[in-house]
Amino acid sequence: MKIPRNVSAREFIKSLSKIGYEVSRQKGRHIRLTCSFPQTHHVTIPNHDPIKVGTLSAILADISVNRNQTKEDLIKEIFG
Numbered sequence: 001m002k003i004p005r006n007v008s009a010r011e012f013i014k015s016l017s018k019i020g021y022e023v024s025r026q027k028g029r030h031i032r033l034t035c036s037f038p039q040t041h042h043v044t045i046p047n048h049d050p051i052k053v054g055t056l057s058a059i060l061a062d063i064s065v066n067r068n069q070t071k072e073d074l075i076k077e078i079f080g
Contacts (some may be wrong), residue, residue, distance in 0.1 A: 001075045003057055008049040012056070015078045016043075016063075041066040 009031065013023065016033060021043070024034040029047040034040065043059055045051070057071075060078075064071045 001072060001080065003053055003060065003075060004079050005053060006050045007056060009045050009047045009051055010049075012045060012051060018078065019063075019067075035066075038067070 013021075013031065013033065019035070020037055021033040021035045023031055024042070025032045026047075031045045031047055033043050033045060041063070043062060045059065046055060060071050060074055064074045067074065069077075
């Protein structure tokens with residue numbers, strides 16, 4: 001599955017909440033999400049509409065490493 005285009009920060013945050021990420025703080029146009037399972041992990045999402053594909057890909061790669069999951073499986077779980 002390809003990385004979706006035209007994903008806003010609000011939609012992406014809503015999708016990440018399905019796998020346990022919660023907004024922990026916001027400073028300016030950057031929103032920090034935290035997940036405590038399987039270990040504490042933080043990601044920062046730029047509050048843009050849409051998020052650039054390269055930025056989205058890097059964030060998904062970081063999350064997939066933390067979850068010991070392939071990026072493709074993560075994309076299916078979040079956006080599928």
